[in-house]
Amino acid sequence: MKKIVRPARPQVDRGPRVKTVAVLIGMALAQFQLSAQADSGIGVDAILGNALNAAPINPSTHMGGQDPDGLGTYVPAARTPTGQMYSTPRLPVSDPRTTEGGWQYFGFVEAGLIGVTGDRKAHGFRRYKDVDDGLYLSSFGLDLNKPTTAHFFEVVGGGAFQDDQFYGVQFGRYNDWRVRAFYNETPHVFTSTFRPLWNGVNSGNLTLKPGLTPGGSGNTADDNAAVAAVAAANAETEIGLTREKSGLRFDMYLTDTWKFYASYTHEKREGGRPFAAVWGTGGGTAPMELVEGIDYTTHDMTAGVHFADALTNFNFSASASLFRNNIDTLTFETPYRIAAGTVNGVAAGGFTQGQFDLYPDNDAYNIKGEYARRFPDFMNSRFTAVLSLGTSRQDDDLIPYTLQPVTIAGVANNNWNTTDSLSRTSADARIDTRLLDLGFALNPTNALNVKAKARYYETRNHTDFLLCNPNATYDGGDVYTAYGCSGVWGPVINNGSGAAAKVLSYTAPNGNTIIRNIPFDHRRINLGLSADWRIDPAHSVNGAYEREIYLRDHRERSKTWEDKLKVGYVNRGLENATLRLSAEHGNRRGSTYHTHHPYADFYSGYLADMPDSGNVQSWAVHMNSGLRKYDLSDRRQTTLNARLNYLAREDLDLGVSAQFKQIRYPDADYGRRDRQSQHALNFDIDWQPTAERSLYAFYSWSGGRMKQRSVPSGGGLGCTIGTVTPIGTITPENADAICQDPASNALYVAENVWNVEHKDRGHTIGFGVRQDFGVLRLDVNFTHSYHVTEIGYTLPANANAVTVEGAGSGFPDLSSRLSTLEANLLFPLNKTTTLRALYRHERGNFRDWHYQGFDTSPVAVNAPGTALPTAVILDAGPQKYRTNLFGLLLQVRL
Known part of the structure; x- marks a missing residue:
């Protein structure tokens, strides 16, 4: 084993430099708002960094070289107990300095100039980072320790004054108490090619820009031209948001066995994102893209105690998460004239604006207890238990069905544009969760480990909203009464709808008007047993069996169960190689599949009984009876995994891994069906001849295939009592069974399938390559990815010839190519100063048929001047880009 002895370095007073660094750090910390922001219950992010500082910052080793001693293992490469090679740790860049008060410290600041050329505004380049030309404070760090009292203090940061800046602070006393805090920002650019038609982007009120008329001008061709002109004048608008997060956590040992902890985190998201508006029914009338304003605030709080001794561990915690949306609703003006249709009382063009109720303020609370106990005298066994109780609730103020006054034919007291039309004025929503998780592990011998587990989880949805207008009556004063509400049932479809109102008629009722929300609940039970047997030092096998049971309310299947079996084998006895193999198989089955009955209580068929004659389609048909939803369908799933590590030389590892996964849906005639496959293959190489040189390379391939089938409704014999179908005559008793079956040709015609x-x-x-050339050190990393999605299809047999010819047999391929090359060259100018030259090249190329043709005009029209557009797509889609980033940074150490 090689050992390097380093001469001691003299201690030098760096007081003036400490002051200089303190000033720079203070400037950066001016951005650090301890209003605390984070996304986890423990109060701090796992890693602080950004695109130019991907690795965690350690003030003592930042930009340092590799330690020739490794982790105290053999040279040239350090390895894990299983033989895997891993990177050797970094050396401290310098020995710690000591103040007169006995504090030892490391510290540095890295800053310089950054420049970007190429498509710097492209969405692909800017998606999660903020890099501009000019001065750039890349990173800094300060680490202080006082050995005589065990106190410590550390501060790190980077990207100062940018939208991807980050800072972290921790201080305390080792094995006694600790405080951690952080702040970071992450930009997220959704698109850089948006063309908004409204003022007030990123707010809750979108008003049309000059040149556009709320409710349209009355001339569709003029409106289309005006929309295209305003969109062109606002091209290349960036739509995105910035996430600001900060967090604070406190840990303290109360005794040798008891510990207290508490955390508070805060997250703020501000900006906007593309948002779809469907105006009208039947697939939408002039659907268009909007911008949803984002102004979210989330507060997370956690507190708990932890106990640990030689045999027992116990943890109890309580947490609360409070989400606030500071934009309650999104109101927008439409630039098109929507016809009144069958909604009476509204003239054409009267629908000038629409409204969405956005995510509501909501609170979530949880208490959790965790217990673990060792029994060394009983086969060295261990028992664990987790009990968790949670509740989520919101009581958002509800909005009326529409902003415009409307009159529904045959209905009196039409107040659909006020909250008087609602069965309640606030949501009063609540979902409760319960979790019990038990585990028992024992080791009868040193070579055998056996584990058993039992887990129960449930959700209970206590939300109940009735689509009942208690102030409205049918002509003659008639109403339907159910669930404690008397009135007119059913909503006005879509705020500003130009089509029929979906209100249950009293004189001509139907069975498929939704009258109540569906409170989905479920219970999940997992029971499992596993074992791991080390046959000898070179061979081991393992196996596991688990049964998973789902109990669901208001779903097509009330119960599903899946048996999962896994076996594995490890061989460490091969010459210079380790082989790992595993196979998993799951078989899911369930109770009888019902496509209609689970939802019967939530539709108007509950209010108005199905008639004994005539067309009963709206009562009898909910969906195609041969369709199987993928989470409920019978399923057989098999997965094979293999990994081979080969130690070609002491300093060279070769590896290959593969996964082959196949899923079958044996009972699905429609929906996901046949065979679904997901495969992956990976090759990698890791070469570490010395601490000054290393190289890695890899290649990964992945592939998948999925098939779906469905059949459109319409064009059949109809669901009318007395109709003779290939599988029987329709009667009131069998209407739901026959009319939902494509074999009947009643509503679904089996020949008209599409795939x-x-x-x-x-x-x-x-x-990646890392090489030291004397005092120079070079790091180069390169990644290139290429992904393609092919979507092919067959059309229904009843498609007309023009449609068949124009549609072909598939969409153009979706593809993306992304390449990133980054190089860093470090040149020490003296013992405390290092110059870093940075170069980063990015290239992206995308093909997405969803945006085909919309790069020139956002308006899709089939009959210009005579019909409203089929869509208004204001995002021109992802664009190809090519950028180069150059940096010249100077690092100064204390």
Whole structure:
């Protein structure tokens, strides 16, 4: 084993430099708002960083070289107990300095100039980072320790004054108490090619820009031209948001066995994102893209105690998460004239604006207890238990069905544009959760480990909203009464609808008007047993069995169960190689599949009984009876995994891994069906001849295939009592069974099936090189990925010839190519100063048929001047880009 002895370095007073660094750190910390922000219950992010500081910052080793001693293992490469090679740790860049008060410290500041060329405003380049030309405070750190009292203090940060800046502070006394705090920002650019038609972007009120008329001008061709002109004048608008997060956590040992902890985190998201508005029914009338204003605030609080001794561990915690949306509703003006249709009392063009109720303020609370106990005298066993109780609730003020006064034919007291039309004025929503998780592990011998587990989880939805207008009556004063509400049932479809109102008629009722929300609940039970047996030092096998049971309310299947079996084998006895193999198989089955009855209590068929004659389609048909939803369908799933690590030389590792996964849906005639596959293959190489040189490279391939089938409704014999179908005559007793079955040709005609097949494949290649050339050190990393999705389909047999010819047999391929090359060259100018030259090249190329043709005009029209557009797509889609980033940074150490 090689050992390097380093001469001691003299201690030098760096007081003036400490002051200089303190000033720079203070400037950066001026951005640090301890209103605390984070996204986890423990109060701090796992890693602080940004695109130019991907690795965690350690003030003592930042930009340092590798330690020739490794982790005290053999040279040239350090390895895990299983033989895997891993990177050797970094050396401290310098020995710690000591103040007169006995504090030892490391510290540095890195700053310089950054420049970007190319498509710097492209969405792909800016998506999660903020890099501009000019001065850039890349990173800094300060680490202080006082050995005589065990106190410590550390501060790190980077990207100062940018939208991806980050800072972290921790201080305390080792094995006694600790305080941790952080602040970071992350930008998220959704698109850089948006073309908004409204003023007030990123707010809750969108008003049309000059040149556009709320409710349209009355001339569709003029409106289309005006929309295209305003969109062109606002091209290349960036839509995105910034997430600001901070957090604070406190840990303190009360005794040798008891510990207290508490945390508070805060997250703020501000900006906007594209948002779809469907105006009208039947697939939408002039659907268009809007911008949803984002102004979210989330507070997370956690407190608890932890106990640990030689045999027992116990943890109790209580947490609360409070979400606030500071934009309650999104109101927008439409630039098109929507016809009144069958909604009476509103003239054409009267629908000038629409409204969405956005995510509500909500609170979530949880208490959790965790217990673990060792029994060393009983086969060295261990028992664990977790009990968790949670509740989520919101009581958002509800909005009326529409902003415009409307009159529904045959209905009196039409107040649909006020909250008087609602059965309640606030949501009063609540969902409760329960979790019990038990585990027992024992070791009868040193070579055998056996584990058993039992887990129960449930959700209970106590939300109940009735689509009942208690102030409205049918002509003659008639009403339906159910669930404690007397009135007119059913909503006005879509705020500003130009089509029929979906209100249950008293004189001509139907069975498919929704009258009540569906409170989905479920219970999940997991029971499992596993064992791991080490046959000898070179061979081991393992196996596991688990049964998972789902009990669901208001779903097509009330119960599903899945048996999962897993076996594995490890061989460490091969010459210079380790082989790992595993196979998993799952078989899911369930109770009888019902496509209509689970929802019967939530539709108007509950109020108005199905008639004994005539067309009963709206009562009898909910969906195609041969359709199987993928989370409820019978399923057989098999997964094979393999990994081979080969130690070609002491300093060279070769590896290959593969996964082959196949899923079958044996009872699904429609929906996901046949065979679904997901495969992956990976090759990697890791070479570490010395601490001054290393190289890695990898290649990954992935592929998948999925098939779906469905059949459109319409064109059949109809669901009318007395109709003779290929599988029987329709009667009131069998209408739901016959009319939902495509074999009957009643509503679904089996010959009119359509099929779609998705094929995905991806390639990723990458390498990295690190080499020290005397005092110079070079790091180069490269990654390139290429992914393609093919979507092919067959059309229904009743599609007309023009449609068949124009549609072809598939969509154009979706593809993306992304390449990133980053190089860093470090040149020490003296013992405390290092110059870093940075170069980063990014290239992206995307093909997405969803945006085909919309790069020139956002308006899709089939009959210009005579019909409203089929869509208004204001995002021109992802664009190809090519950028180069250059940096010249100077690092100064204390």
